[in-house]
Amino acid sequence: MELLKPSVDFVFKRIFGIEENKDILLDFLNAVFESANEPGVTEIEILNPYLDKTTVYDKMSVLDIKARTASGTLINIEIQLRDQQDMEKRSLYYWARMYGSQLVQGEIYRSLCRTVTINILGFNYIDNDRYHNTFHLREDSTGLILTNDIEIHMIELQKLREIAVGQQRKLVRWTLFLLGPGQERMEELAMEEPAIKKALTTLEFLSQDREARELYEARQKAIHDWNSNIHGAREDGREKGERFKAIEVAQNMLSEGMEVELVARLTGLTHEEINGLRKEMPH
Structure with a gap:
């Protein structure tokens, strides 16, 4: 049996974001x-436990985990x-x-509690060799902390795969679990x-x-389709931008009196396109 990847957001939330697995x-x-x-x-309270399976099909939904500690600290965990x-x-x-x-109308700013964001990344993002920043x-x-209310963690899975790290820290073992190194x-x-x-039993x-x-x-397909569409839109925009630049260059070359053959060779535009541009130019 092939195990699902625990680093996929749907699986991660199904393992860590249900009441039975609060421990x-x-x-x-x-x-x-x-x-x-x-x-x-x-002690923690899960604020958005995994319930609604329909969100899995929504490629834009963020399957994060929100929790609150006994002291009031808010925690958000997201996999990207x-x-x-x-x-x-x-x-x-x-x-x-x-x-x-946290604030409702009439409450004072002093009542705001520390908020922690934990990002688990499947790619290298921070410019150092630490897997946890x-x-x-x-x-x-001076390095003096203005407030402890803001705290952001970046855990980069690929860095742990790339560097030699001892097994003594619990987070190393959890990160290896999320990497899905195989059944054994x-x-x-x-x-x-x-x-x-x-x-692992849940997985x-x-x-x-x-x-x-x-x-x-379904979640994998939805995310893949969305990424493909974004990539396609970027490619389309890049191609349009390159074409616009080629037309602009061709117009400048024609205004300098260059021959159609040379303009076509240097810009990649067809003779018909260049002749069309020449006709539109003011005389």
Whole structure:
């Protein structure tokens, strides 16, 4: 049996974002905080548990996990496997939405709680060799933190695959699990961590469930189609831009009195197109 990829957002949310697996989510979060040398949490509430299967078919839906700790800290976890070249802005946007959503009319700013964004990336994005980077709002010269309310984590799966990392940190083992290294290696990880063992059991169940596999494939197809359409639109725009530039160059060359044959050879436009441009030019 081929296991589904736990790094696909639908599968990730189905493993970590259901009430029955709240202990798995807690273990993963504490692994992230341990890696960042921060205190762990003892209790969490999942704010958007996995319920609505129809969202899987929506290629634009964000299958993230939102949670709140006992102290009120808000946490948003999102998996992004494809580089859209906008991760830092996307992170700030979702962080700001979650942070601002705490206030209702009449409440004071002091009541706002720390908000943490955790991004799990299937591509390299941060320009260093660390697979886990944590960002805060600091003063440039002294490193003094202005506030602990903003915290953004970037966990880059491919960096862990590329570099030699010891197994001592819990987050390393969780990251290896998300990479989906194969059944045998998965079982080794499960032997090392009870929470990973439970996650693997959920993954194995999902991988055998016909409906879950259909949803998985539908989600993959929807995302693939959306990416293909975006790529096609970009290519179309690039081609139109190149054609516009060729026409502009041809017009300049014709205004300098160059022959049609030379203009065609240098711009790639046809003789008919160039003659048409010449007729439109003012005499």
